[in-house]
Amino acid sequence: MTARPNFLFIITDQHRADHLGCYGNGVVKTPNIDQLAAKGTRFERFYVANPICMPNRASIMTGRMSSLHGARHNGIPLARNHTTFVELLKDAGYRTALIGKSHLQSFTGLPATNVFTAEEGKQAPSASLRDAFKDNRHTEDYELENTRHWETPVASRLSGDFYGFEHVEIAAGHADEASGDYLLWARQQRADFDDLVGPENALSDHRYQAPQAWRTAVPEELYSTSWIAERSQAWLEEQAASDQPFFLQMSFPDPHHPFTPPGKYWGMYSPSDIDLPASFGKGDLPPLLAMRKALEEGTDPRDNQSPFAVTEDEARSIIALTYGMIHMIDDAIGRVMASLESLGLAGNTVIVFTSDHGDYMGDHGLMLKLLLHYQGLVRTPFIWHDPQHPRDADCSTALASSVDIASTILARAGIQEFNGMQGRDLLSTSAPEAVLVEEDSQRTMTGFERPQRVRTVITERYRMSVRHGEDWGELYDLENDPDELVNLHDDPDHAAVRAELTDIMLRRMIELQDRAPLPAYRA
Template sequence: MTKKPNFLFIITDQHRADHLGCYGNPTVRTPHIDRLAKHGRRWDRFYVANPICMPNRASIMTGRMCSVHGARHNGIALSKDQTTFVELLRDAGYRTGLIGKSHLQSFTGLPATNRFTPAPGRTTPSPHLRDAQKNNRHGSDYDLEIVPDWETPLASRIDGDFYGFEHVEVVADHGDQASGDYLLWAREKCPDFDSLTGPDNALPDNRIKAPQAWRTAVPEDLYSTSWIADRSADWLGQRAEDGEPFFLQMSFPDPHHPFTPPGHYWDMYDPGDMKLPASFGKGDLPPIRAMREALQNNTDPRNNQNPFAVTQDEARSIIALTYGMISMIDDAIGRVVAQLEALGLADDTIVVFTADHGDYMGDHGLMLKLLLHYQSIIRVPFIWMDPREGSEAVSDHGLASSIDISATVLARAGIQPYNGIQGRDLLSTQSPSAIVVEEDSQRPMTGFERPQRVRTLVTERYRMSLREGEDWNELYDLQADPHELSNLYDRSGSAAARHELTELMLRRLIELQDRSPLPAYRA
């Protein structure tokens, strides 16, 4: 590799680290992703900055924690005042493309759950003075991904720049409910496409009975995973012709719920062969008890984004369908990597693979994400395959974070990062003694009376999570208790470790305070 490197950045959605063959899963078939790990570096302890889609994707783009860039939860867009590493790549001469899921802005367009409420007996500020930031990320610049209003391609509604991406073809939502630019294409390709999607149009199947799972009538070649691979391969073909360095983000909305792998991927895996997590049905934290009770009483909503408890049969079915979605993504990645090789681009292209967060996927008998920072939620895969480094697999056991991706890409591209970036170059620096995970929910969920604010510290040995407004916290010895079953936080024998971790968390939070902007002193 003698020229400026290209980058193919692959990201999946709600994909835990141990749902890949190269991370030790003996069942799911992922030969193409495994090949990347075989010829690259695989991080064993790679953690998200936030276990929710929009916040962590914003942290990947900026190299900054959510408490700093401000996109704390879904529904809060990444401000265009925040610099992204993709903008620096483009500034340095890279062609930049985003094909697939973006989710840097809201999908739903629904009213905010937390709104400014006038206080009786007090003068109410004018609308532009009701928030600490006057740029409240509302308006047409931040409504670009709202699904109900997506009547024309995103590219036609921007000025050739979307957070640094000059080329955009975007998917919103998930499963066979995927929309955005992809849905516009699917409807053009198949005029009656809407008659193929959703549970009401599902194909009959008596094998699977699980929440948010149906056998989609959408064929494999019209499914969003195939569209993303095809459009990515086409874009790479154009880059081979112009010869300029490129950064392509290929972003799959699966294996997120709803669980609707198409065609032969639906029954690629037999639910009866699926192994339940060791922690299934275990754990006695208040929200886990509440979700189990809701399952027994049939009172828990199971058709939205909130986590819920499942039966053993439901868990096995959902795991099987999730593996089907993952295998479809793996096949799509194989086709795109083969295109790199056919175009003569492979020797100059670094391929990166990660996910935006994980999924309980049966851990402690739960599904989906939010609120409880188990390893299945906060630990994701990260693979870096650089042709310059040779062809032998390397496993890195040091702690790393999604805020580190931007700094690592910029360093490899030979570009100086901007002031305020908080991530580190994974290839040239020592791993830290601890990393922090943030979460700020906007609404109460089963087992909670209020929205939660959680801060988690992960060290080589421990995971500690502190939450605002509750009388319980968590502390686990990950070496002795890898399935996080024994909460040590209130045990007297753990007082010294708890105090040490609390101080370490405080010091790490201080370190992660913003260093931007620079002072405005005159020379």
């Protein structure tokens, strides 16, 4: 019997597909990730199930859409009674580890904006009856990633595994403000570490003028990217002598904002070398116009998680700094790949690379994420590198989704899926006629009068997005308009296309309705 493969599953955060050399970017240098694609399969049309961190990470873990696992937006953790594919690997004898960002639970500790509000003149339900779920994920089991209570390593506070991971070392947060187990370690290395982080402690450098950008005083060796690589290398060394297969999830908080590449990575790319997206400043959707107006009037704070408009100079600076963060990640991945080689593990370790979602990065003049499902946000990299089945720079143009990751890994490991998993094995099954993207926001943002509920369907040629409570929608011909500049939603000549896409969306939504739980009887 052939030995079961090991897996190194690499996830970056808020990383567009076209911000890699192997996806056609001629500026950012990613030779190690490109090497994986050169002897593996690069998926050209890989889409998120949800373009927000927690929901899509939960979809990756479960192989299920966010409307089913319930983590619809940031702030709702993945329920501990939902089965993950990592638990199946552990059940089959795999050693499992998570090093880096998890974000299956909330880490900010900030109060929610969407809360139960008692109605005047009515008797409010008791506290335990105010939600459709009595187990509403507000217990101590879901406080494990809350950075406001992170005084000891998460492993010391666990009872059993963490969503199937036996070994857990977490970096919560992002950039030079990352925290969690990583921060505990950093403070052990330098007693004054807290005096190195944040904009108030930034080094003086005015080459990059942009929101949420500062030159961190944290040295490269103490930055979260370096810590994640080093801890991954250490864990791999511990596994080298064992006959048991392993699954290691190595998860980087970067290149998510704020934009703070440390050391030499800060000045590695010049804004003058950055070309703006073809769509920069274009488009007339209501929120685009509102965000541009807010930029002109200076009414948008641009210091939080909400999308915002930028100037050309700001966009070039942010993209250049993001390339520095990606370059650092690629260097870190190269060191871990070298460890696999030196430990004799490379020949039987499948390496998978992806991101949890993308970023506008200047598309239509915007930055960050949320609410508008342009390709830069919903399309992510996905690379499958299997040394037992090498490919010569293979490229798949089939439609694929984050929910497919679990099924593909389990199939390669020879493990049967659980009932209710919705993805497909990307290496042996045919693509669907469409992929579905879900998003449910919990607060209003610039350009939107109400929290948004959006459903997007993407076919081989088109992308259509439908919004609850709005009188406008989106329809783009990706074949003739890859930059999504011409909205055909209300074009009479495309009424038939819109009707066909509506039918496809409805059928796909029916297909993605839950098939769990299994019945106890035939009743």
